[in-house]
Amino acid sequence: MKKQKWVPISGFDLLSEEIVFIILDFLNENSLDKKSFSLVCKSFYEIESRHRKLLKPLRSEHLPRVLARYPYITTLDLSLCPRITDASLAVVSSSCRGMLTSVNISRSKFFSQLGLSNLVMKCNNLVEIDLSNATELRDPAAAAIAEAKNLEKLWLVRCKSITDIGIGCIAVGCRKLKLLSLKWCLGVGDLGVGLVAVKCKDMRCLDLSYLPITNRCLSQVLELKQLEELVLEGCFGVDDDGLAALKLGSSSLETLDMSSCGNVSYRGLSSLTSAAGSLRQLVLSYGSRVDHILADTLKKLSMLQSIKLDGCNVTCQGLKAIGNWCVSLSELSLSKCVGVTDEGLASLVAKHKDLRHLDITCCKRITHVSLAHVTNSCTSLASLRMESCTSVTPEAFVLIGQRLPMLEELDLTDNEVDDEGLKSISGCSQLVSLKLGICLNITDQGLIHIGINCSKLVEIDLYRSAGITDASVLAIAGGCPSLGIASLSYCSSISDRSLRSLSKCSKLNTLECRGCPLVTSLGLAAIAVGCKQLSKLDIKKCRNVDDAGMVPLARFSLNLKQINLSYTSVTEVGLLSLASISCLQSLTALHVEGMTAAGLGAGLLACGGLTKVKLHAVFRTLLPTVLFRHLEARGCTFQWRNKVFEDEELDPKCWKLQSSAQSQFN
Numbered sequence: 001m002k003k004q005k006w007v008p009i010s011g012f013d014l015l016s017e018e019i020v021f022i023i024l025d026f027l028n029e030n031s032l033d034k035k036s037f038s039l040v041c042k043s044f045y046e047i048e049s050r051h052r053k054l055l056k057p058l059r060s061e062h063l064p065r066v067l068a069r070y071p072y073i074t075t076l077d078l079s080l081c082p083r084i085t086d087a088s089l090a091v092v093s094s095s096c097r098g099m100l101t102s103v104n105i106s107r108s109k110f111f112s113q114l115g116l117s118n119l120v121m122k123c124n125n126l127v128e129i130d131l132s133n134a135t136e137l138r139d140p141a142a143a144a145i146a147e148a149k150n151l152e153k154l155w156l157v158r159c160k161s162i163t164d165i166g167i168g169c170i171a172v173g174c175r176k177l178k179l180l181s182l183k184w185c186l187g188v189g190d191l192g193v194g195l196v197a198v199k200c201k202d203m204r205c206l207d208l209s210y211l212p213i214t215n216r217c218l219s220q221v222l223e224l225k226q227l228e229e230l231v232l233e234g235c236f237g238v239d240d241d242g243l244a245a246l247k248l249g250s251s252s253l254e255t256l257d258m259s260s261c262g263n264v265s266y267r268g269l270s271s272l273t274s275a276a277g278s279l280r281q282l283v284l285s286y287g288s289r290v291d292h293i294l295a296d297t298l299k300k301l302s303m304l305q306s307i308k309l310d311g312c313n314v315t316c317q318g319l320k321a322i323g324n325w326c327v328s329l330s331e332l333s334l335s336k337c338v339g340v341t342d343e344g345l346a347s348l349v350a351k352h353k354d355l356r357h358l359d360i361t362c363c364k365r366i367t368h369v370s371l372a373h374v375t376n377s378c379t380s381l382a383s384l385r386m387e388s389c390t391s392v393t394p395e396a397f398v399l400i401g402q403r404l405p406m407l408e409e410l411d412l413t414d415n416e417v418d419d420e421g422l423k424s425i426s427g428c429s430q431l432v433s434l435k436l437g438i439c440l441n442i443t444d445q446g447l448i449h450i451g452i453n454c455s456k457l458v459e460i461d462l463y464r465s466a467g468i469t470d471a472s473v474l475a476i477a478g479g480c481p482s483l484g485i486a487s488l489s490y491c492s493s494i495s496d497r498s499l500r501s502l503s504k505c506s507k508l509n510t511l512e513c514r515g516c517p518l519v520t521s522l523g524l525a526a527i528a529v530g531c532k533q534l535s536k537l538d539i540k541k542c543r544n545v546d547d548a549g550m551v552p553l554a555r556f557s558l559n560l561k562q563i564n565l566s567y568t569s570v571t572e573v574g575l576l577s578l579a580s581i582s583c584l585q586s587l588t589a590l591h592v593e594g595m596t597a598a599g600l601g602a603g604l605l606a607c608g609g610l611t612k613v614k615l616h617a618v619f620r621t622l623l624p625t626v627l628f629r630h631l632e633a634r635g636c637t638f639q640w641r642n643k644v645f646e647d648e649e650l651d652p653k654c655w656k657l658q659s660s661a662q663s664q665f666n
Contacts, residue, residue, distance in 0.1 A: 024051045056080060058583055058609055060088045067095035075102040079130075080585065082611040082635025084108035086115030093122035102128035106155065107611070108635065109136050117144035125150060132157035132181070142166025146173025153179040157207075160186045167192030171199040181207040183231075190217040197221045209233040209257075215242020222253075222272075229255040233283075236263060243268035254278055259285035259308075266294040278303055285310035285333075295321030306331035310359070313337070319344030323351040330354055335361040335385070342366055346373035353377050359385040361411070368396035375403035383409040387435070390414065394441060397421030401428055413461070414438040422446030426453040437463030437487070444471040451475030459485040463512075466491065473498035477505055484508060489538065490515035496523030503530030514540035514564065521549030528552035535559050535583070540566040541646075550574030559583055566590040567646075572599020579606035588614040591645050597622035604631060614639040 024047075027033040038048035052070045056077040057063060067073075076092060078084050084105050092103070100123040105111065111134075120126065126148050131137065138161045145154070146169040154170070154177060156162060167188050170177075177200040182188050189212050196203070197220035204226055214237040221230065230253060232238060238261055253276045258264060264272075265288045273279060279301050288294065290312045298304070304327045314337040329352045334340050340363040349355065355378040360366065363386075371392055374384075381404050386392070397417040400407070401424030408430050417425075418441040425431075426449035434450065434457060436442060442465055450457070451472070457480040462468050468491045477483065477498075483505040488494050495518035502508060503526040511527060511534065513519055519542045527534065528549075534557045539545050546569040553560060554577040561583050565575075571594040578584055584607055589595065601623050604613065610631070617640040628638065 020047050021051050024048065058585075060084055063088055063091045064095070067091065071095070072099060074099055076100060077104040079104045079107045080611075081108065082585075082609070083110050083633075085110045086112055086118070089115035089119045093118045097122050098125050101125055104128075104130040105134070106130045106132035106157075109134055110635070113137070113141035113144045116141050117147065120144055120148045124148075127151060128153040130155040131159060134159055135161065137162060139163055139166035139169070143169045146170050148174060150176060152176050155179075155181045156185055157181050158184045160184065163187040164189055164192035164195075168195045171195040175199060176202060178202050179205040181205075182211060183207050183209040183233075185211060189213055193217040194220045197224055201225070203227055205229040207231040208235060211235060213237055215239065218243070224252075226252055228252055231255075231257040232261060233257050234260040236261070238268070239263035240265055240268035240271075243271040251277055255281040255283075257283040259283050259287060259310075261287055264288065266297045269294065270297045273298060273301060276301065280304060281306040281308075281331075283308045284312065287312055290314040290318040290337075292317040292321040294318065295325075299325050301325075302327055305329060306357075308333040309337055310335040311337065314339045314344070316341055316344035320347045323348035325351070328352060328354045331357040333357075333359040334363060335359045337363060340366060342369040342373075345370045349374050349377045354380060356380060357383040359383075360389060361385050361387040362389075364388065364390055367391045368393045371396045371399060375399040379403055380406055382406055385409070385411040386415065387411050387413040388415070390416065392416060394418040394421060398424040401425040404428060406430055409433040411435040412439060413463075416441055419443055419446030423449045426450045429453055430456060432456055433459040435459075435461040436465055437461050439465050440467065443467040444469055444475075447472035448475040451477075451479035453479075455479055456482065458482050461485075461487040462491055463487050464490045466493075469493040470495055470497040470501075474501045477501035481505065482507055484533075485510040487512040488516060489513060492517060494518060496520055496526070499523030500526045503527050506531065507533060509533045509559075510536040512536075512538040513542060514538050516542055517544065520544040521546055524549035525552040528556040532556060533559055536562045538564040539568055540564045540588070542568055545569060547571055547574035547577070550577045554578055554580045557581065562586040564588040565592055568592060569594065571595055572603050575599065575603030576606055579603065579608070581607075582609055585609055586612045590614065590616050590641055590643060601627050604636075608634070610634075610636045612637055612639070614641060616640070617642045 024034060024037065027037060034048055038045045049070055050072055053073055054075040054077070055066065055070055055073045057066050058080050060081045060083055073096065076096065089111055103126065127150055129145065129148065129151060132155045135158055137159050142162050143166065151174040154174065162185055180196060180203065193208060193211065193213055194217040197217065201224065203224050205228060206221065209231050210233065213235055218238065240263065243264065244267060256276065256279060258269065280303055282298065282301070282304060285308050290309055295318050307329060310333050314334065316339065319340070332352065332355060340360065345366060346369065350373065358374065358378065358381060366389055384404070384407060392415060394416045398421055400410070405428060407428040409432060410425065413435045414437065417439055422442055423446055431454045447468065448471065452475065457476070460476055460483065473488065473494065474497065478501065484507050486502060486508065488498065489512045492515065494513065494516045499519060500523060502511070508531040524539065524545055529552060537560060550570060558581060560581050562585065566588055570592055587607065587610055597619060600619060604610065613636060615638065620640055
């Protein structure tokens with residue numbers, strides 16, 4: 001009798017496919033993890049193929065192979081592909097067919113109605129299509145979209161050549177639409193919008209921003225029984241007289257955006273919101289004056305939770321009137337509002353103690369008095385944004401740490417906070433985002449407390465905070481293992497020690513260290529090796545970074561999408577090495593010494609995934625026109641700058657004074 005060979009059984013062989021799918025669901029943080037899983041064995045390779053439902057490729061030329069590898073995808077995001085043609089859509093149509101439910105083609109202008117028609121006819125289960133920025137599409141393309149009978153969500157942002165006729169076709173053909181965005185579709189007016197309102201009775205969300213519509217179509221829109229969100233930003237054809245004559249029936253409306261509607265005052269708003277008893281969010285940014293009359297007009301909105309008044313002229317009496325509302329707001333935005341004072345803000349927050357999000361950015365008239373009232377009344381705040389509140393004294397910031405234990409987001413950019421304030425703020429152990437740019441009073445002493453106590457920090461911004469050295473970054477990197485975004489730009493004392501410490505933060509995806517002269521290629525190499533998820537890198541004015549720093553990036557930073565090499569010592573050798581990063585899409589290279597025209601041209605050709613390149617204008621004449629035509633045909637766009645070479649960087653205090661004087665002058 002022949003002896004049978006014993007074959008060991010892996011533990012995974014005993015698991016069902018459903019259990020392995022659950023395991024794969026946990027591997028979403030790093031795209032390379034699933035790839036590593038699939039390379040273990042043939043079984044894992046096949047399971048990962050069946051598990052993947054979403055695909056976001058970088059190159060359209062890879063579509064045939066990738067779609068063959070993943071035949072079960074339902075969501076296809078092509079927004080990172082610079083050139084999607086009718087041939088590309090034909091590949092999608094043939095490969096995906098009835099499986100595909102969502103497709104995003106929002107970054108390409110190279111396909112036509114023929115490709116769309118093929119896609120819609122073969123992928124007949126499409127529920128979502130994003131065609132934003134397809135500025136060349138015209139009404140025949142809209143007619144092709146109309147064949148998607150199951151369509152529920154459609155984005156046509158900046159499709160400026162589509163007219164009422166095309167939108168009418170969509171309205172008639174796509175009766176199941178629940179979301180439609182026509183923002184900046186300048187060829188669409190009252191007729192097209194009216195047809196949508198008449199035909200698409202299930203509409204929940206409608207964005208009509210910057211359309212040349214008037215009050216005439218609004219009466220039809222507001223009769224939609226299930227409409228929940230209506231965006232009318234920048235609709236200058238809507239005015240008080242027309243709104244006053246409307247008979248409204250939109251009792252389901254929950255979100256209304258009337259920002260930048262310069263011809264609408266309290267009279268029009270009173271008519272528009274009279275039947276909106278379910279309204280929860282109201283956006284009136286950059287609109288009419290917010291006084292007690294307007295505030296009293298909105299008083300009857302008993303379910304209102306969020307109001308945004310950014311850029312409005314807000315009076316003290318207006319804020320007091322908002323404070324007297326019977327509702328309990330959870331979000332209030334007063335960013336860049338002229339007229340916000342201690343008296344008005346204190347009166348408001350005293351009545352709205354359940355505020356979770358407060359934005360008082362650039363409210364330069366408020367002082368420590370306001371901060372005292374905010375921290376005393378709104379102890380449940382999760383987000384406080386107060387950039388450039390320059391009249392608040394350093395001592396007041398201590399109150400944030402003492403009274404706001406649930407704070408998750410804090411923006412103190414361009415403020416007088418000092419180390420004592422940071423020591424207190426470090427008590428906010430739930431902090432996820434902390435912005436301290438242009439805070440000239442802080443030093444390592446204060447930031448070390450943040451590093452020790454705020455372990456959940458994901459984002460830290462220290463832009464132009466001149467008192468910061470490596471000791472601060474070491475503390476942050478060591479105490480915040482989930483750090484994903486770090487801005488150290490123009491912190492001139494930062495060196496490679498900081499970058500080596502940040503290299504231990506494996507989740508770091510964005511690093512900005514422009515204007516850090518002590519940073520070299522050695523520090524950059526440490527980042528490349530340790531931070532595999534790095535996708536955005538800004539090393540502008542790091543003159544000690546050269547080609548030696550590009551090689552490890554090319555070897556390890558396979559997720560890198562955006563890089564700024566301006567004012568570095570990188571040459572065409574370094575640029576050519578970056579060509580191996582297939583994800584690289586955005587490149588800025590101004591005043592790069594040693595970069596010749598021939599070398600730059602070769603580098604641009606080698607980096608096949610580039611979609612956006614920013615160069616000095618001199619290269620426009622030095623490089624052959626045929627090169628630009630070839631790159632633009634691949635989907636790459638160029639931005640040209642005539643910026644004069646900047647040899648020296650301003651001292652942060654001088655820079656701050658200069659910026660302040662310029663903003664006052666403007």
